[in-house]
Amino acid sequence: YVLHFNRFWCVLCLPGYLVGYISHSKPKVELLNCSPVTQAPVAQPAEVEMDFKNISQLLARKMTREAFQKTLGDFENPGCSAGSDKDMSLANSIFDEFKKLEMDPWTDIHDGKLVYGNYGRKEDLDIVNKNKVELKGCVLLVRAGKISFAEQVANAADRGASAVLIYPDEADYNYVADTVLYGHVHLGSGDPYTPGFPSFNHTQFPPTRSSGLPEIPAQTITRSVAVKLLQKIGGPEPDETSGFKGGFKQVSYRLGGVENITVEVNNKLVNKEIHNVFGVIKGFDDPDRYIVLGAQRDAWGSGYARATVGTSVLVQLAKAFREMVENDGFRPKRSLVFASWSAGEYGSVGATEWLEGYMASIDKKVFTYISLDGVVMGKGGFMASASPLLYSLLETTMKESEVYTYYGTQLDTMDQLNYETNNQTNEITAIAAQFAGQMALHLVHDHLLSLDVNRYSKTLTKAVAGVYKHIRLLSQVEYLFCLVKDLSPSWLNRARGSFQRAASNLYNDIANTNLDDKEACRILNNRIMMVEHSLLSPYVSPVKVPFRHLLFGRGSHTLASIAETTDVDELHTQLALATWNLQGCANAMVGNIWDLDEEI
Structure with a gap:
């Protein structure tokens, strides 16, 4: 059951995530010094289980603005693309943090096929009659909207388009003219060349292409390039009743048709080694039942809201829960697994490949996954969505949020998020972490699962x-x-x-x-x-x-x-x-x- 803090969606209903078998050692019991034989033995009081209110208050005190001010700085790592040296360095830092917390960390390694390219480069688009790419049919110019790039491209392909260009319209996004959009077009999750099985080693499997990959080229373009296209394509004006018009002041929308367009997508398919990092806090009653909290750490561009915030919340929650167990008497009934994923930008590649690799051993053992990606999304604070099983648990504390429109663009920076949150990023991150932590607490503390x-x-x-x-x-x-x-x-x-x-x-x-x-x-x-x-x-x-x-x-x-x-x-x-x-x-x-x- 997947809980996603992200853009209006979640509900990828998977059985859950966990690697292998997690052994459980019972709490150590220290023997008291023997009393004189003539003295009656003193009965030791039974361990009193902490009630949920006390545990909740304890967690809230650990999720502070000051704590996140430091953690957000530690994990800010612009240009941390999957499989890069920066990605590996950050993975090692998280591993070391889990090791200091005595969380028995381990690493899961996959060989993924990832697309590398330059998003929105002007030279990738020629509005001339060149024969670089022969396209039979129309090139569709699509406004970036609420549905994913993958769905937009799939819909275009179904309608016979030869290529798709995706741009941000001024009516929808208040970006500067050359803002680059990031995204993928795989209508699925994981490595699209190992659908349904893990990418531990591509040579084990015959070449397989996911049905979720489009058969047509797709490219994001900047607003300035879109304006130039609209100025040149010509064609009839749309009917007044169609509602087909944009927000560009310098150009009117046309239905297109007079110019030939060559689309050149300069992307390369590259084999990359990607590392997922895990740490665990073992349960005391049902250690073989797990809840997983995860966040992607890679990002195209700065990816501050997309990766830095989620990674910071992940690590801070791990610290808090570990301290509560070590120092405060908290005894979670079930295990908590903390996961730092790589290649999340490509469609949850790291998380999906791990799930596919260990499905047989984790099936029916992991009951909830809480994604921390995009947990803070602007002035409205944060937002969440989930499987219907989690609706009742969500409703007690959840409020809707405004959309952070810079998510998935080169403008997703620390300064931009601070501006969007009225310089309250640390405070809102702490609140979001408290909320995710409360969800996790219910699911590992209560005897009966809070799933409706x-x-x-x-x-x-x-x-x-x-x-x-x-x-x-x-x-x-x-x-x-x-x-x-x-x-x-x-x-x-x-x-x-x-x-x-x-x-x-x-x-x-x-x-x-x-x-x-x-x-x-x-x-x-x-x-x-x-x-x-x-x-x-x-x-x-x-x-x-x-x-x-x-x-x-x-x-x-x-x-x-x-x-x-x-x-x-x-x-x-x-x-x-x-x-x-x-x-x-x-x-x-x-x-x-x-x-x-x-x-x-």
Whole structure:
């Protein structure tokens, strides 16, 4: 279950992250000096468990402005691109910090294929009739917006574009004219040349290209280059009712068409060694259950909000939790793993490759991942989004934030973030760290996991209603009526009902269980942890489908895609598979096989 502090999104629902087996040593017990034989032995008081309020206050006192003033300075490292000397140096610094904290640090090394190039160089774009690149079709000029570069390029490719140029419009972003945009166009995560398997050594695997990579070239361009393009392309003016107009004062928008455009993308695919760094604070009751807190440390350009802040929060939280265990009597029930990822700019490459490499050993053991990337995003403070399972926990403390528009650009600097936060970066970072820490505290302290299965009900109901509506509309099309008349989404709706009954039975069991019983809570937690894992479709390959989640993934298997397809044969197949994907999730929540729902 992934919690992301970032730009309006998170919800990559993965089983979790952790390398190998973490051994657990019991707390040392010192023997008292023997008393005289004639004296009765003195009974030692049982260890009193700290209540959550005291632990929370203890953590808050450690997340101070002064602490972050130093840590932010220590980890500011402009131009720290993945696999570079700076990246390695920073990785070593974090490793040494974890070692000083006696967190048994280790390093995970991958051989990744990363794209290196110069973003937005003027010489990369020729507005002339040269034959450097032969493109059959249109070059699409796209305004950078709320959806990712990868989605924009994928949509353009689906509509037959030959290339895509992405620029910041003046109506959307108040950048200087030559501000460079950074981003990737892989519609997935991890190394796109090892989809579904780890990039420990590329020679182990046949050449494989992710289905999430576009088949067309794409390039970000600056505002000044976009203006020159718009001045030259000509073509008819857009209709007044289309809403297709931008914010450039010096040029009007046109639909294009009179000039030939040559797009030259000067990027190189390079093999790079990337290092992930980990440290662990082991749990005292369930050391084989983990929560992972992670942050990327690499960045194109300065990457102050993107990498420096998250890395600082990661290290400061590690210090605080370690001090609480060592000096203050805090005894987390479950383990805390702190992860510093490399190659995050390329689509969470370091994190994904690690997950793919150790999926068999960490599956069902890591129950939550909290991403600290982009935790501070400007004047509004910070923002978070998550899987529906974490909604209830989020709502107690979370407030919405304004967008930090310099995220992912060369202007993401310390001075810019200080300006956007009214020189309160240290204070807001401390508050954000407290919030992330509170989430982690709940998840490692409480006997019962603070994950609310019922919060999926609304999302599921809406998705199934979309499938109902789509099939009803298809049945009204005359030439399709005979094909869809026997196609009913009622089985899918029954599976939804099974999910809701399983969730209700789970909460009835919780209500009737003594939550001080550790073993009983462990059994309940195992049932809760099955939900996200079971919503990953078992019927699609990660090579062909980057995100396999039934609700939040991308591909023909998702309920959103089923609610749009007009291929009746494909609709029939995917509807059946989605039904059993959802029914399987419902069955996974059930405690005993004799309690399985037999409605389907």
